[in-house]
Amino acid sequence: MELRNEIKAIADTEGIDFLGVAKLSPAHDAIVAQGGTDIARFPRAVSIGKTLIHTIVDGLSVPANARVAQLYRYYCYDLVNDLLDKVALRISSVIQAQGFAALPVPAAPRAVDAERLCGVFSSKMAAHLAGLGWIGKSCLLVTPEAGPRARWASVLTDAPISPTGEPMAPRCGDCQVCVKACPAGAFTGRPFHPEEEREVRFYASDCDEHLRAMKAEIGLRVCGMCVKVCPHGKRASQNNAIQADAPVSRR
Template structure:
């Protein structure tokens, strides 16, 4: 199957499965970072298919009351567990279609930590979405879309199919520091994303980790998401 015809087919699968954001990334510019995070196995693919599902605003808007068990359970269920499952299922279906077309396909789990030292997964879905032109990486290290801000979860299918790729979007945070100011543990430095800087220049993941563990010990189900909630690009006016 030719790349353009294959793209049309997988776009249609994504639409049928309720995907809100679809893009294709050229990974050539990120080869070094991909190898650093996931090893040569993750860096060998020239393309990434990026798929996103929008979170439910009615649940995200309750996050200021996140210490309420009802809010925490709702968020963990419908803005995390269920959406991750939906993303993994559609990624599997699209990877199957790509493989049947004669190409290699590697569906990366939507949310699965593989490195406890760096507190990260084997591949950055946010980076793929950024390179696909779906948004930019904000000061919170979240992928910010023009349509929904950071209120989106993503999954990725890596492939050697040379599908037509999008263009990365310029950072549009400007002088805004809403996400930085909203963080209860000051985990962000407030620096804009730069491809030549490691995540640690902008974000201390260990502060978030400690905060979550303390909340779990105190009240059970733990959620935060204040950086996601506060972003003006996602807030309804």
């Protein structure tokens, strides 16, 4: 079986919602700065994503509801990350079996540099370069299908797999909903520009401080307001509800 088809078969079997291949050369300098030359030596990345459960995301609030926060942490972080990591491993094994190099990048927050508050590689950037979405003012990957309500992992590789698309242009326009909703005030409202440092758009330390406060208050590092309030994600949730309420045709 052709490698691309084998990867797609794995993704379909495991319930992965987003699958793409990115050419990484446009972001080479940023990848070196974040993860070093060992990470930047790979020319491509397989990007995988899983949509979050809308009912749980819609229940997030400020002040936090501990019950909803527990559900969000378990189903929208822990289990989704486990699934993405499992699929990244399977894809890596398939690529390696065909004689190519592969390096799975764990889903956040496991590969986090505690000092710089970032991972060794941005799976959101890989998804963006694969044409799966754009980087929003929340620094999240926003997709047309689910908004920012998805989690991501990557497999870095030198396998000759053709890219699936081009980086998607931002569709946020003048919207500032996520900026205004952030309890930490961590977003500046500046649109994404690939040549700019993350700090121009996002104060990671302010976000981390808020999450530490949540840990002290409810026992969990959970917020998710930027994920909840994005109009693109809310639209996806509403569309899902409409489909669920639609009458079933019986023949």
